[in-house]
Amino acid sequence: MTNILEIRDLHQYFERGTVNENHALTGINLNLAAGDFVSVIGGNGAGKSTLLNSVAGSLPIDTGHILINNIDVTYQSVEKRAKLIGRVFQDPKMGTAPLLTVEENLALALRRGEWRNFWSSGVKRRDRKLFQERLATLGLGLENRLTTDIGLLSGGQRQAITLLMATLKNPALLLLDEHTAALDPKTSAIVMQLTDQLVNELNLTTLMITHNMADAIKYGNRLIMLDHGKIVVDIAGADKKKLSVTDLLNMFKENSGQEMNDDAVLLS
Numbered sequence: 001m002t003n004i005l006e007i008r009d010l011h012q013y014f015e016r017g018t019v020n021e022n023h024a025l026t027g028i029n030l031n032l033a034a035g036d037f038v039s040v041i042g043g044n045g046a047g048k049s050t051l052l053n054s055v056a057g058s059l060p061i062d063t064g065h066i067l068i069n070n071i072d073v074t075y076q077s078v079e080k081r082a083k084l085i086g087r088v089f090q091d092p093k094m095g096t097a098p099l100l101t102v103e104e105n106l107a108l109a110l111r112r113g114e115w116r117n118f119w120s121s122g123v124k125r126r127d128r129k130l131f132q133e134r135l136a137t138l139g140l141g142l143e144n145r146l147t148t149d150i151g152l153l154s155g156g157q158r159q160a161i162t163l164l165m166a167t168l169k170n171p172a173l174l175l176l177d178e179h180t181a182a183l184d185p186k187t188s189a190i191v192m193q194l195t196d197q198l199v200n201e202l203n204l205t206t207l208m209i210t211h212n213m214a215d216a217i218k219y220g221n222r223l224i225m226l227d228h229g230k231i232v233v234d235i236a237g238a239d240k241k242k243l244s245v246t247d248l249l250n251m252f253k254e255n256s257g258q259e260m261n262d263d264a265v266l267l268s
């Protein structure tokens with residue numbers, strides 16, 4: 001089976017060569033097959049964001065290789081990789097332009113953020129139909145709000161649209177960076193459901209960082225746990241479905257010799 005994402009012996013350092021040197025990723029090897037939906041968990045500072053930033057290209061690679069669809073993207077810019085990647089961040093304000101309407105934001109996503117093409121062609125009637133159809137699948141009534149400025153929508157509505165924008169062009173890889181963490185529990189649950197629906201409908205290969213252990217177990221077919229820049233647990237299929245939050249916390253303790261220092265878990 002071909003891999004959609006292949007990470008080979010990835011090391012990342014911060015402040016390398018100084019007294020503050022931090023070896024944040026210490027040789028990550030990870031292969032994702034088509035349609036793999038992987039939850040990424042780990043304590044504070046384990047290296048989860050560094051991993052996603054390395055894959056997205058927002059952090060240059062120190063050593064190792066990253067391949068997407070068998071293309072070596074290790075030295076490609078964020079912009080070049082963006083053709084292959086959809087990404088949603090924690091902050092619903094990131095990823096959408098607040099002064100543009102819902103349909104204008106979606107039109108930008110359709111043109112992959114190319115403003116030049118956007119200004120020259122605007123929102124076409126054909127595209128509007130597509131946006132209405134896709135928005136209707138969210139079940140939030142947003143298909144009737146095409147001409148509302150996105151800045152006027154709630155955080156949850158906005159995050160649902162960001163998710164739609166990130167997946168509009170069927171990216172090879174979807175990166176979700178704690179994308180429900182800033183939402184209240186009820187809205188977070190709705191956005192997680194929508195995520196699952198979109199990932200399954202479009203068979204998207206997905207890496208999702210979450211601090212919510214229950215979501216990490218419930219969603220996706222595979223779960224990896226990071227600790228001190230290493231993958232210490234990689235569990236899939238039926239074994240993953242059987243997990244409980246207590247199992248995860250115990251696994252963390254077994255692997256790291258410590259209790260999980262995750263603020264979100266400790267505060268929940």
Ligand SMILES: Nc1ncnc2c1ncn2[C@@H]1O[C@H](COP(=O)(O)OP(=O)(O)OP(=O)(O)O)[C@@H](O)[C@H]1O
Pocket residue numbers: 014015022024042043044045046047048049050051
């Ligand atoms: N820009 C940076 N400069 C220096 N050190 C950094 C930088 N970004 C991350 N680090 C360090 O790298 C390590 C991994 O950080 P990272 O943000 O990837 O962890 P994380 O698992 O995403 O944590 P959290 O769950 O707290 O967001 C930590 O020790 C962190 O302090």
